[in-house]
Amino acid sequence: MLVDGRQVTVTGDLLQPLTRRTNDILRVALSGALLTAVITSSLVTRTRWDELEKSISRIVGVLTPTQSDVVYLVYGLAVLALPFMILIGLILARQWRLLVPYAAAAFLAVLALSITGKGLAAPKWHFDLSDRLRTVLAQFLDDPRWIGMLAAVLTVSGPWLPARWRHWWWTLLLAFIPIHLVVSAIVPARSLLGLAVGWFVGALVILVSGTPALEVPLDGAVRAMAKRGFVVTGLTVLRPAGSGPLILSAATEDPEDDTAVVEMYGPHQRSGGALRQAWLLFRLRGSETAPLQASMRRAVEHRALMAIAIGDLGVANTSTIAVGSLDRGWTLYAHKRIRGAPLAECHTSTPVAEVWESLHKLQEHQISHGDLRDREITVSNGAVFFGGFGSAEYGANDNQLQSDIAQLLVTTTALYGADDAVEAAISVLGKDAVLKASRRLTKTAVPKHIRDSVNDAKGVISRSRAAVMRQTGTEKIKSENVTRFSRSQLIQMVLLVALVYVAYPFISTVPTFFNALSRANWWWALLGLVISASTYVGAAAALWASADESVNFWRLSIAQVANTFAATTTPAGVGGLALSTRILQKSGLSTTRATTAVALQQSMQVIMHVLLLIFFSTAAGASTDLSHFVPKSTMLYLIAGVAFGLVGIFLLIPNVRRWLAAEVAPKLKEITTDIIEVAREPKRLSLIVLGCAGTTLGAALALWVSVEAFGGSVSFVTVTVVTMVGGTLASAAPTPGGVGAVEAALIGGLAAFGVPAAVAVPSVLLYRVLTCWLPVFVGWPVMQWLTRNDMV
Structure with missing residues (x-):
């Protein structure tokens, strides 16, 4: 790859697998809701609907029959050519894998709209009826199967084609509604049904077949890192993009600089994060949740800034190199290679008190980490560092600080044993702080990702809670209610x-x-x-x-x-x-x-x-x-x-x-x-x-x-x-x-x-x-x- 006259070698497979994103699920839900609304309104208010459309058509229908024929001739040619234009566009873009979903969506849309109480109905065009337009092309607009097929193939091909093409083609298809009314031709109720069915069928096909990989703007990532003084000479793919970001290792020609880790997030790779944040806000009390991250860029930017803040305290296992927005909706986060080995691999040679001392530094500066799994804690030359920072907060409230203590109690109990972990926590943070935080040693208060990171999470939490009771002389620890609604x-x-x-x-x-x-x-x-x-x-x-x-x-x-x-x-x-x-x-x-x-x-x-x-x-x-x-x-x-x-x-x-x-x-x-x-x-x-x-x-x-x-x-x-x-x-x-x-x-x-x-x-x-x-x-x-x- 040639970037600004420099040759940058790229090793590994950049091709992303087909994914089923949150957008695909939402598309099916929205199209299903539209289809339900169209069918329901048609059944409940069909008579009034027809009368309203005829009334509007009489008001806005200002064209003469000859002018209406001309408009329908032009629009009919465009609509008749639209599916072939889409097919040619896919072929020119070499999207061969889309041909099967394209054909499947077209067939299923036509089949769904052809089913009647008497079986399958063939298209019926009214070429000789005097109350209809005299042009043959206009009859395509009178059959909802054609509109449904167009909506289906447009929905399926949309993620694979340039946005400008997609927008123009949808505009052309949806123009049939005002055109019908202006020329005072036919009532578009059946066409609306075809549009709803086509969109729903196309959404289902996308959900089954998956959405395509996006072109990765590696040149933009290399330029962004060069502006920060890290000149990249080679990139190696460590993990292709999928459910998580695309991760690469970046090398530089300066022998004093260590290799860097480049994380690149596609435009939809964190779409599930918004739903998760909304669920946490609904389920947990306001003081238990971090502020909403409105976009993927803000989430990545927050993580980079927290890495800088924690790095200033000397307990971050990495440092930020560059953050920025790239072409085609990608976001870059480049940082130095993580130093140290995971705590799980070297806990036998690392005193548990050192882990709590590092957390104490964060708590003294009112910083919460929020994700204290053993893989986010590393050890280098006997010093304990933290990584991740996706859930970290500066200026954290007391609840978030107590949650950190409870999380680390679970993690260190699983590695060191309950008695040693609690004893070290009390010696570093004090008896009152540990006792107060131990109220969060419950299944509800300990985050799911922390419970999943240890074996027998229920037993670990119980042992840690019992150790706190023994070492603090407390007979009973009242559980903390972290949800908006108690049991x-x-x-x-x-x-x-x-x-x-x-x-x-x-x-x-x-x-x-x-x-x-x-x-x-x-x-x-x-x-x-x-x-x-x-x-x-x-x-x-x-x-x-x-x-x-x-x-x-x-x-x-x-x-x-x-x-x-x-x-x-x-x-x-x-x-x-x-x-x-x-x-x-x-x-x-x-x-x-x-x-x-x-x-x-x-x-x-x-x-x-x-x-x-x-x-x-x-x-x-x-x-x-x-x-x-x-x-x-x-x-x-x-x-x-x-x-x-x-x-x-x-x-x-x-x-x-x-x-x-x-x-x-x-x-x-x-x-x-x-x-x-x-x-x-x-x-x-x-x-x-x-x-x-x-x-x-x-x-x-x-x-x-x-x-x-x-x-x-x-x-x-x-x-x-x-x-x-x-x-x-x-x-x-x-x-x-x-x-x-x-x-x-x-x-x-x-x-x-x-x-x-x-x-x-x-x-x-x-x-x-x-x-x-x-x-x-x-x-x-x-x-x-x-x-x-x-x-x-």
Whole structure:
């Protein structure tokens, strides 16, 4: 390569691989949005759309028929020649690899617009219709397939051709809209659809085939470095451009000058950085994030300036040579060769205190590094230096400085061990600084690239945190909240959305329900409310006994109301189980003990439900026809066959069999062991049994009271069977709290036993108000109170 009369040798392959950039993804998203908007507006407002376009066409259509024909003749020739012009341009530019995507985009666009309800439709040109233009070329503009094909091939070829050509050709294609209106010819609605389909198809083809390499302006890079006094005699490619920059090694004729590293960033190689910065700003608090870098040049410039600032302190492993903008959107960052070896390769001969001393120099000058992975830390002649600087900040705030300490704790713990790393950090930075920064030793606060740089990041963070607690004499380190939304806030937001979702079907029945309340017996309703409240005492008693009576009983009773809110607003009631476990943990139980207590209570609840269902079904069978709930023999045989088939599959498939042996069997064994252990304590077992039975029977009694409130007449045994069978069938419903499924099952069950619909419907709704909706709306402030008092 000849630059300003000097011969510069270039060694290595500069050809960049085809890449799928963020721009390609955004192009697909935008084209898909346009296509959706065109189709939606066409379906919703097609009549008004046509009338509006005809009205505009009459206003602006000032040309005579002869003039319109001339305009269409000229524009039709241009549009007819456009795809061939694009093809010739690609051939002249020697873009041979683009021919296949070009043909594929054209074919797919025409095919997509040719599909109708009756199959594929061939082009239909109206050469002899008097209400259309008389020129043959004008008929191409009347067919959206031609417009779609042009848009597709233009989209595919755009990244490979000069920008001036691309801009002129798009202008020519989009001119069909004003031309249609001015000459008062045809309504361009179908052409707009063709344009949207073509752009979308072309965007998809680009995403699959990839965008091309850009010509690298090496001569500009050599001139920029020469202005800074580094005369380049040879360039060697170390890594071709791709997901990262093009990296070259630059040699000079001056023997006193060391080789330099040249990093060249293409115009789209950091396009993902903007999306990442936006995500961090949305997720993290403002004090946790660095200022936005509006462009790739600003990001590279910031990195170079931080290298200069840190170099002045004597702890930078490189120095900046040149930064600048080059032709075709490239940006140059040239710096001296990195000195020293990575810390991971020489940590055995480098004291860990030296690493912390280097960080201390940065912190004294209020500089944060932001990327303290072991590969960004080098050692030369026993001195520790830093590199990278892409996330470094001058004038960093306290949060960024504490983040650096936490990152280096993770890195040095992985290399030196937790005790040595923490001891060195305390000796250099002081006990208070390390203890405060250790609040960030969490998965959320430690950046992902730091966690990915060490093996077993979770274990490393835990060991480092434990070492800080030991060496500072601290019993507990409160985690730092670095996100804009805490976990509890997100959970509450999800629960509120779920509450609105599950309440919607109930809201639609409110008018009918209130009309029926005028004839209800309020004393029965009040009794039902008392019974519903007593079920929470029973559930609390069962959980209290399951926890070996080691927690506050009345706190558990209050928490059961919040438990109802959490269980109702989450599918399968998982929120209630999680909240119960959390309450036991906050009451002093370990995680294992709390989980075991909740599992024991739930297991006993299922066992008591099944036993009571068998007992009351037997009792009801003596006096009541239960054929409504018993499937026909064919269905029973089918259920039995499916059950045996599943058992066979579980036993025959090795992976499933191993899963049963490794995951399910130990948990069943653990629960069985807990039940046997509880059985040896009659008082405790009796309390659990009574609490679980009281919860089930209390629900049945509340439904029976609700039926009596509306003048119904049905036995308690019958209502108990309906409650348990209906609840069991509705438990498989995907809606949180079984909303909709529970009501339908209970109303159907009561109707099967002869309860009129005029009584069954309001009775079930009253029952759901007493046992579900009132506790849900009361449970929300109760959960807030528990949260404020650090009980959950």
